[in-house]
Amino acid sequence: MKAVWQLWLQPWKRMPVLAALVSLMWLAAMGMYLFSVDSEVDLNAAALGLIAFGSWFWHIGQGQILRELCRPESFLMPDFLRRLTWTAAIDAAQWVLLPALLSGLLGLPHAWLIAAALLCVAALGLVSSQGRRAGLLIWPIFIVAGWKPELAVAALHIALQSPLTAPLLLLVAVLILHLSLRPLLRIDDRDIETSPLESMSLDRSNNIGGTPPPRGALSKRLVGLFDRTSQRALDLALRSYRQQPGARQRLTLIRRLLLPHDNPLAIALRLTWVAAFVTIYFFAAIHRQHFNAAVVGAYATLLTLGRFPQLGRGMQRIRPNLADLYLTLAPTTHAQYQKTLADALLILVPISVLSAVAYTLLGIALTHAAEPVRMLMTTIIVTSAASLVALAVHLIGPESTLGRTLANIVVILGAMASYWGGYWLIGALGYVFGGGLVAIIALSFGLSVWFAGQREYQRRKPSFDAPMA
Amino acid sequence: MPAELPIAIAAPNAAPALDGMPVLRVDALSKSFEKRQVLQAIDWSVPAGRVIGLLGRNGAGKTTLLRCLLGLSPIDSGQIELFGEPMIEPGGERMHRVGFVPQSFDLFPWMKVRAYLDFTAAFYARWDHALTARLLDSWQLDPRQKIGQLSQGQRQKLAIVRAIAPQPDLLVLDEPVASLDPQARRAFMAELLELTRRPGKTVIFSTHITADLERADADIALLRDGRIQFTRPLAELRECMHRVILSRAEGWLEVPPIAGMLKANIKGHEAQLLVEHPDIENLQALAVQLNASLRIETPTLEDLFVELA
Numbered sequence: 001m002k003a004v005w006q007l008w009l010q011p012w013k014r015m016p017v018l019a020a021l022v023s024l025m026w027l028a029a030m031g032m033y034l035f036s037v038d039s040e041v042d043l044n045a046a047a048l049g050l051i052a053f054g055s056w057f058w059h060i061g062q063g064q065i066l067r068e069l070c071r072p073e074s075f076l077m078p079d080f081l082r083r084l085t086w087t088a089a090i091d092a093a094q095w096v097l098l099p100a101l102l103s104g105l106l107g108l109p110h111a112w113l114i115a116a117a118l119l120c121v122a123a124l125g126l127v128s129s130q131g132r133r134a135g136l137l138i139w140p141i142f143i144v145a146g147w148k149p150e151l152a153v154a155a156l157h158i159a160l161q162s163p164l165t166a167p168l169l170l171l172v173a174v175l176i177l178h179l180s181l182r183p184l185l186r187i188d189d190r191d192i193e194t195s196p197l198e199s200m201s202l203d204r205s206n207n208i209g210g211t212p213p214p215r216g217a218l219s220k221r222l223v224g225l226f227d228r229t230s231q232r233a234l235d236l237a238l239r240s241y242r243q244q245p246g247a248r249q250r251l252t253l254i255r256r257l258l259l260p261h262d263n264p265l266a267i268a269l270r271l272t273w274v275a276a277f278v279t280i281y282f283f284a285a286i287h288r289q290h291f292n293a294a295v296v297g298a299y300a301t302l303l304t305l306g307r308f309p310q311l312g313r314g315m316q317r318i319r320p321n322l323a324d325l326y327l328t329l330a331p332t333t334h335a336q337y338q339k340t341l342a343d344a345l346l347i348l349v350p351i352s353v354l355s356a357v358a359y360t361l362l363g364i365a366l367t368h369a370a371e372p373v374r375m376l377m378t379t380i381i382v383t384s385a386a387s388l389v390a391l392a393v394h395l396i397g398p399e400s401t402l403g404r405t406l407a408n409i410v411v412i413l414g415a416m417a418s419y420w421g422g423y424w425l426i427g428a429l430g431y432v433f434g435g436g437l438v439a440i441i442a443l444s445f446g447l448s449v450w451f452a453g454q455r456e457y458q459r460r461k462p463s464f465d466a467p468m469a
Numbered sequence: 470m471p472a473e474l475p476i477a478i479a480a481p482n483a484a485p486a487l488d489g490m491p492v493l494r495v496d497a498l499s500k501s502f503e504k505r506q507v508l509q510a511i512d513w514s515v516p517a518g519r520v521i522g523l524l525g526r527n528g529a530g531k532t533t534l535l536r537c538l539l540g541l542s543p544i545d546s547g548q549i550e551l552f553g554e555p556m557i558e559p560g561g562e563r564m565h566r567v568g569f570v571p572q573s574f575d576l577f578p579w580m581k582v583r584a585y586l587d588f589t590a591a592f593y594a595r596w597d598h599a600l601t602a603r604l605l606d607s608w609q610l611d612p613r614q615k616i617g618q619l620s621q622g623q624r625q626k627l628a629i630v631r632a633i634a635p636q637p638d639l640l641v642l643d644e645p646v647a648s649l650d651p652q653a654r655r656a657f658m659a660e661l662l663e664l665t666r667r668p669g670k671t672v673i674f675s676t677h678i679t680a681d682l683e684r685a686d687a688d689i690a691l692l693r694d695g696r697i698q699f700t701r702p703l704a705e706l707r708e709c710m711h712r713v714i715l716s717r718a719e720g721w722l723e724v725p726p727i728a729g730m731l732k733a734n735i736k737g738h739e740a741q742l743l744v745e746h747p748d749i750e751n752l753q754a755l756a757v758q759l760n761a762s763l764r765i766e767t768p769t770l771e772d773l774f775v776e777l778a
Contacts, residue, residue: 002591014579072541073576077592078564187558189502189542 003079007087010065011058018061025054026094033102044108051099052121058095059125063180067130070184081185095122110160116169123173127180143280194223196314197345198261225269226261233263254344257325258318262351271358274303278359279366293370296363297379298419303359304352304383305390305415309408311348312394323464335458342395342454349387356383377431378422381439385446386415392453396460418442490553492517492639492671493538498547500530500537507533509695510547515673517638520665521700522682523675525692526778531675532572534692535643538673539569551639565594568637570645574628578617582610582627586634593635604630604660608653622648629657633664640664640672646681658684679770689770693778703770712768713742713752717761725759727752732776743768743776 011019032047074080096118104111145152159165234256241249255262261270322341331337360379364372390411397407422442426434493515500508507530515521525531536542538549540559549556552563559567577585582605590596605612608626616624625648632640640661646654658681664670665685674687682689683703690700715725721740724733729745740761747765756763768776 006588006591013584068577068579071576072536072559073569073571075559076539076541076564076567076569077589078562078594079560080564080592081560083592187541187543 003077003083004086004090007069007083008090010069011061014065014068015061018057022054022058022061025050026058029054029099030102033099033106036106042107044103044106048099048103048108048114051095052118055095055118055121056125059122060129062091063126063129066126066181066184072187072190075187092119092122110166112166113160113169116166116173119173120169120176123176123180127176130180130184195258195260196317197258197311198314222273226266229263229265229269230256230260233265234260251340251344254325254329254340255347258341258344259347262347267351267354271355274355275359275362278303278362293363293367294375294423296367296369297356297360297375297382297423298416300356300359300363300379301383301386301415301419302412304356305386305412307348307352308387308390308394308411309404311345311391312397312404312408315394316399319464322462326462326464334461337462338458338460339454342457345391345395348391349384352387353380353383356380371427373431374423374426377435378419378426378438381435381442382415382419382422385442386411386418388446388450389414392450392457395457396453490517491515491550492552493673494550495538496548498534498537498549499545500533500542501545502533506695508537508544511695511697513690513697513700515671515700517671518669520661520672520674520682520685520687521690522679522685522687522703523673523690523692524677524679524682524774524778525675529692529778530695531692532643535569535641535673535675539567539641541569565635566638568632568635568640570625570628570632570640570642572643572647573621574616574624576616579615581613581615582619583612585616585627586612586631589631590634595636597634597636601630601634604633607656620648622650622653625649626653626657629660633660638669638671640670642672642674642676644675644677646676646678654678654681661685679774683770689773691774691777698777706770706773707767709746710768710773711744711747712766712772713744713747714764714766715740715742715756715759715761716764717759725755727755743773 029047029050032043032050035041036043036047096115100111100115100118103114108114144155234253237249237252237256241253260266326337329337329340331340356379357376360376363369364375369375393407393411394404398404422438425438428434429437491514493513495511495513498508498511498513499506511534523531523534533542537544538551538556540549540556552566554561554563580588586601586605590598590601604610604626608630610619610623610626610630616627619627625645629642629645632642642661646657649657661672661674662685665672672685672687674682674685676682686703688700688702689706691698710731713727715721716739718738720738721735724730724735724740724742727742727744727747728751729747730742731745732743734741749765752763752765
């Protein structure tokens with residue numbers, strides 16, 4: 001049992017805050033159940049909701065820990081799988097069986113259904129942390145609920161009465177668990193890592209501890225496609241540099257090295273790929289009541305800004321590799337080298353703006369937005385400024401995870417506030433005055449932050465030390 | 470494609486197994502990465518109670534072979550038997566008997582050394598806590614430090630502690646000393662030799678530091694062209710392999726034909742030949758016939774590796 005205990009302890013060691021919060025939620029739910037025994041106030045349903053909410057977060061964390069733990073070497077530990085199964089059984093008892101049993105004992109109907117639904121929630125939490133597309137299985141429910149809310153409610157009532165619902169939910173849970181756990185428990189050759197500065201939007205999840213998430217066949221094919229575009233772009237850049245070895249060609253070459261998937265073909269491919277998912281999102285969200293079409297631009301800005309936190313993490317992880325680049329470039333001064341890097345990364349700003357524009361256009365087309373020009377204008381101005389700020393922040397920003405997370409939150413909240421403020425101002429003052437005013441305020445702020453950030457980055461000495469854990 | 474070695478290959482398990490059964494048996498093992506074939510129908514058998522030094526050039530497939538043997542990398546075809554049972558996936562009681570030091574230890578960087586060892590120890594029936602404490606102390610590993618903060622050499626030390634502590638019957642070491650300083654390497658070799666003195670302990674040891682294999686008196690297995698070319702005791706290799714040097718003032722246009730010749734180099738006035746089981750009388754007669762002086766040397770393991778790998 002020592003090994004099972006050690007496995008059970010992992011969330012507490014790895015994610016103590018999450019573990020503590022979620023355990024408090026679990027304890028509060030148990031308290032509600034106990035309170036309901038002697039009280040006339042029925043808190044059973046609230047307790048169940050709390051359990052479901054906590055279970056979702058807990059299993060997202062558990063999924064991340066499993067991803068870190070289930071490496072081929074771990075399977076050399078005796079009975080690793082059996083002990084993992086025991087830990088899963090304890091987990092299921094805590095988050096599924098006990099709450100379902102208490103709900104049943106305290107008079108809530110459909111105990112089996114509750115158990116199956118809680119298992120589904122746990123499975124969805126697990127799959128959400130895996131970067132697996134099985135996590136998208138939840139989307140059809142939202143789409144149907146968005147399109148036909150009355151139908152969804154009627155279906156829910158019928159489902160509650162049907163004896164088939166519980167086994168069906170159980171089957172769905174098992175399917176999701178199978179899809180999420182199978183790649184983790186399968187011993188496979190490790191995927192080759194991409195550049196740490198690369199956008200993670202393809203895998204829909206971050207590398208954990210430098211370990212790329214296990215990829216499915218489709219992901220592998222996609223990555224292969226991206227790699228081919230990178231190779232082609234590098235070949236072109238090399239040819240161009242050999243023909244005319246100027247500063248611009250050199251910068252392109254450095255970009256091809258650091259940001260291999262940010263060549264024109266790969267950008268087009270990524271836009272298409274993300275657009276497909278955005279379309280699904282719109283199909284899910286468009287039929288909701290009180291849907292605000294202007295949210296499309298804000299969402300597009302949010303989506304493109306998601307690239308920069310990965311850049312911040314990647315800039316730390318790539319440090320040891322940059323020593324080689326430093327020696328290759330042989331700069332006269334540290335500042336010159338830092339400037340070269342900053343200039344190379346500046347390409348991310350137009351790429352972000354282009355992406356935001358593309359997503360906004362797609363959104364406009366899908367939602368038949370009433371004021372497309374206003375949305376586009378706001379998106380272009382705000383994304384340009386926000387990208388400059390985000391790039392500067394991640395070049396010189398805090399090293400710690402907490403500090404970076406806080407900086408990200410500030411940047412994203414600031415960008416969202418700017419978007420809505422800008423959108424309102426353009427609406428109130430018109431395209432020329434409103435747009436001009438927003439552009440002056442946002443861009444002057446963005447450029448000021450960028451130039452200050454760039455200056456600070458150049459002032460700093462380059463670091464080639466591997467980041468600490 | 471280099472030619473096959475014209476060597477009289479001894480039976481794969483030349484050294485007798487202690488209990489009559491090899492610890493590890495491999496039949497027709499093949500493995501490729503995409504279109505690159507790394508291991509080609511390998512047949513290999515590792516007897517119990519021996520130290521096997523797995524030699525091969527960079528990219529020969531040593532790491533891949535070791536990972537396949539332990540089920541850490543899926544194979545394309547073939548069969549592997551570990552402790553007499555098919556190794557389809559790592560599992561079962563036999564895992565208590567296996568220790569592994571990977572080439573690079575990049576596991577669990579967020580864990581502290583003590584927490585990691587406690588975590589791992591919980592899985593094993595035989596975990597030598599005294600040995601762990603002694604090695605942590607003598608190898609100056611701070612149990613309170615996070616693995617991610619350790620240097621590469623310190624991580625390798627930790628991986629060795631982790632692999633030895635369960636007192637494994639089979640210890641698989643993938644270039645374990647590559648990042649160690651000389652003191653640590655010597656200390657590690659002392660521990661390894663101590664381990665191999667116990668009956669029935671088998672070590673498979675991939676390394677480029679041939680002096681370590683000489684110290685451990687290992688059987689040498691050479692991996693080349695995706696195959697194990699031979700597995701032979703070091704003493705036997707030393708006994709049968711000799712460097713024959715024929716020297717004459719006018720030099721050599723072509724290599725003189727000698728029975729058992731494995732490799733030949735012409736360097737200035739000298740023809741340097743690696744010969745298996747050289748017949749001294751015939752060689753002396755040949756030297757007289759060719760008007761050359763004859764010198765016979767016993768090559769070091771490193772020399773043999775350079776010539777054969």
